[in-house]
Amino acid sequence: MALDQSFVGRTYPPTDPYEVGREKIREFAVAVGDANPAYADPEAAKALGHRDVLAPPTFVFAITFKAAGQVIEDPQLGLDYSRVVHGDQRFAYTRPVYAGDRLTVTSTIEAIKTMAGNDILDIRGEVHDEAGEHVVTAWTKLVARAAGTEEA
Amino acid sequence: MTAKIAYDDVEVGTELPTQTFPVTRATLVQYAGASGDFNPIHWNEKFAVEVGLPDVIAHGMFTMAEAIRVVTDWTGDPAAVVEYGVRFTKPVVVPNDDKGATIEVSAKVAAKLDDHKVRVDLTVTSDERKVLGMSRAVVRLA
Numbered sequence: 001m002a003l004d005q006s007f008v009g010r011t012y013p014p015t016d017p018y019e020v021g022r023e024k025i026r027e028f029a030v031a032v033g034d035a036n037p038a039y040a041d042p043e044a045a046k047a048l049g050h051r052d053v054l055a056p057p058t059f060v061f062a063i064t065f066k067a068a069g070q071v072i073e074d075p076q077l078g079l080d081y082s083r084v085v086h087g088d089q090r091f092a093y094t095r096p097v098y099a100g101d102r103l104t105v106t107s108t109i110e111a112i113k114t115m116a117g118n119d120i121l122d123i124r125g126e127v128h129d130e131a132g133e134h135v136v137t138a139w140t141k142l143v144a145r146a147a148g149t150e151e152a
Numbered sequence: 153m154t155a156k157i158a159y160d161d162v163e164v165g166t167e168l169p170t171q172t173f174p175v176t177r178a179t180l181v182q183y184a185g186a187s188g189d190f191n192p193i194h195w196n197e198k199f200a201v202e203v204g205l206p207d208v209i210a211h212g213m214f215t216m217a218e219a220i221r222v223v224t225d226w227t228g229d230p231a232a233v234v235e236y237g238v239r240f241t242k243p244v245v246v247p248n249d250d251k252g253a254t255i256e257v258s259a260k261v262a263a264k265l266d267d268h269k270v271r272v273d274l275t276v277t278s279d280e281r282k283v284l285g286m287s288r289a290v291v292r293l294a
Binding site for chain 1: 154173179182183185186187188189212213214216217218220221224225228229230231233234235236237238239240286
């Protein structure tokens with residue numbers, strides 16, 4: 001079923017703040033096998049000019065994707081999440097995510113398309129810090145495969 | 153922000169050191185916990201097969217995280233990455249054996265931009281198939 005085009009441009013309310021934990025950053029870096037000391041050692045991060053340990057570039061996806069749940073689970077939109085695969089992902093950073101950041105995400109539906117029966121949804125997540133300054137924007141393209149297809 | 157690579161020292165075509173990243177089922181369970189993505193297609197073979205996949209597959213975001221390491225290891229400072237995008241074209245299939253899968257990443261400077269920035273294009277393969285498309289980063293060098 002094609003998604004309702006009138007949802008294009010809809011912006012959802014900002015999320016409650018997500019506080020970025022030093023140990024959560026370390027856990028993520030370990031999980032991707034990345035020993036860059038700037039992710040774990042505040043002194044190493046400071047030597048690079050940072051105020052504290054920073055998160056790897058894709059860390060913020062966990063926060064923006066959770067925020068996109070508002071869109072994905074919006075009953076009025078009616079996306080069939082059981083058929084959704086991740087199509088594209090892009091980030092544009094104003095600054096890195098730091099331990100101690102309290103981040104909010106504002107999600108907007110940028111586009112809805114239907115191609116070969118697949119619903120394609122583009123969601124933009126704007127991430128701001130507690131001072132209201134922009135940190136990073138995440139663009140997530142989700143593809144809801146047409147019912148009856150079995151290729152993922 | 154202090155990238156260890158200088159803008160003036162790179163040219164279009166400059167290659168970054170290639171890297172190979174192993175992925176096993178244990179890697180995927182660990183990444184699921186760290187990222188909060190517990191979709192069973194990344195750890196439950198029965199479920200994966202039922203939804204039409206050949207086997208358990210890696211999280212696309214795990215592959216995306218590994219690929220950018222070629223850039224962040226090159227620059228030293230991860231904050232040198234100012235833009236990063238990929239298209240998930242093929243899954244990384246991770247068999248339940250002692251070897252798992254490998255992700256191979258090569259990258260080169262594709263364009264020199266203004267303000268000490270360069271565009272780096274990444275080539276990401278597993279089992280000799282391209283798994284990411286349009287995989288590009290904009291990186292600010294010293």
